[in-house]
Every structure is written in structure tokens, then in C-alpha cells.
Amino acid sequence: MLRLVVLISGGGSNLRALLARCDDPDFPAHVVAVGADREADGLVHADEFGVSSFVVPFTQYETREAWGDAIVEAVQVWSPDLVILSGLMRLLPPHVVDELTPGLLNTHPAYLPEFPGAHAVRDALAAGATETGASVIIVDHGTDSGPILARERIAVLPGDTEGALHERIKPVERRLLADVIQRIAEGRIDLEAAR
CATH class of the missing domain: 3.40.50.170 (Formyl transferase, N-terminal domain)
Structure with a gap:
């Protein structure tokens, strides 16, 4: 456990x-x-x-x-x-x-390495992206630049606001994080090897 x-x-x-x-x-x-x-x-x-x-x-x-x-x-x-x-x-x-580190994990509301930083959802919309995503990473010294443990694409819909898009991303972030934790616990992710 x-x-x-x-x-x-x-x-x-x-x-x-x-x-x-x-x-x-x-x-x-x-x-x-x-x-x-x-x-x-x-x-x-x-x-x-x-x-x-x-x-x-x-x-x-x-x-x-x-x-x-x-x-x-x-x-x-x-x-x-x-x-x-x-x-x-x-x-x-x-x-x-x-x-x-390497047991320091973070979720991020973008498909890294795309749109790192504190305003990832806003940045994706401003860039006119048709897709963004969610990621789980090992934290390193950069800005959302650590080894990626899981990520998934999410479509940007016509008329999406920052709030609406972020609300669609959050459940994916949560699911990815739980899956990563499960895989670490089961030995299917080796954090030392991933860093």
C-alpha cells in the first residue's frame, strides 16, 4: 500500500x-x-x-x-x-x-510537452489548438518538463471557453493520476528508470 x-x-x-x-x-x-x-x-x-x-x-x-x-x-x-x-x-x-524526486508527481492540463506553465488551458485556446490534453509527470527543475508517465489527448471544441475546456480536462487528469499510482504500486512503472 x-x-x-x-x-x-x-x-x-x-x-x-x-x-x-x-x-x-x-x-x-x-x-x-x-x-x-x-x-x-x-x-x-x-x-x-x-x-x-x-x-x-x-x-x-x-x-x-x-x-x-x-x-x-x-x-x-x-x-x-x-x-x-x-x-x-x-x-x-x-x-x-x-x-x-523521483517520487514527486504532478498533473498538468495539457498534452506535454505542449503548453507548459500555469496557463496551459488558456495558452492552448490562444494558440488555436484543435487538441490539448492531460499529463502526469515526474517533477524536475524545469517548468512541466519532467519525464512523462501518462498523457492523453482531449479535443478542443468550437466555442470552448477556458473554464469549459478545463472542466473536461480535470476528469482525465484524475483518471491518469490514479492509473499511474496503480501502475507504480504494481511495479509496472519504475520511477528510478523513468527519471
Whole structure:
């Protein structure tokens, strides 16, 4: 049974989906803790599912590196097998990535390497793309540039808004993440080999 720590910044809709998936006794992972860089609305999902949570407020540290040290310390208390970034809207300092990789995973609302960055859905629409997608990656030092563990295409429909397209992408992100976690647990993905 894989131990997961999930890090969030916002409402945590993807976190909620993962918590629900982990409630399935046949799913080979469980969330042991949820962390946030602020008093995020999504922490309510951890409470709802009886999962411990912690907050490491970015604004209480003089440097990003000092905040990163505190994040690593808070995460490692839980001895996780995987750390999942689920809407954490703050870049982790390089030493944090080094400490947690290759077990540091992120989902992204695009078919990487297309449209990396914080505005992937908006960027796809602005580029006039007819397709975008969802991806699950190992986090590295670049912007959404880590090894791709899973990805899937999603059509951009005529008249799509950023919100409508993003809502269609989210269920695919959630399914891909659960599938990747399952494959890691079953030994079908070797993170060391993938990095």
C-alpha cells in the first residue's frame, strides 16, 4: 500500500477525487496527509475523509529556500512513497525537488510537452489548438518538463471557453493520476528508470 502526501494551494477538487479513489479498498494507495502553502479551501476535503493536514505558509519564511526546508520536513514526517502536487501553485525550490524526486508527481492540463506553465488551458485556446490534453509527470527543475508517465489527448471544441475546456480536462487528469499510482504500486512503472 503506497503512502501518499498531497500538496495543494486552492480548492482541491483533484485532491477530493484522489481521496475518494483511495477509499476503494482495492486501490493500492492511501493519502496519509494533505499539505498546503496557505490556508487553502481544499483542506476541508482532508477533514471530510479523516486525513491529517498541515500548512506551511509561504509568507512566514524569509526565503523560498527556507520555506522549502519546512515543506520537506513537514512531508517527511509522513514517510510517503509518493508526493503528489495537486494544484500547488508555487514552484518548489530545487533542493526540495532533489529531495523528493523521483517520487514527486504532478498533473498538468495539457498534452506535454505542449503548453507548459500555469496557463496551459488558456495558452492552448490562444494558440488555436484543435487538441490539448492531460499529463502526469515526474517533477524536475524545469517548468512541466519532467519525464512523462501518462498523457492523453482531449479535443478542443468550437466555442470552448477556458473554464469549459478545463472542466473536461480535470476528469482525465484524475483518471491518469490514479492509473499511474496503480501502475507504480504494481511495479509496472519504475520511477528510478523513468527519471
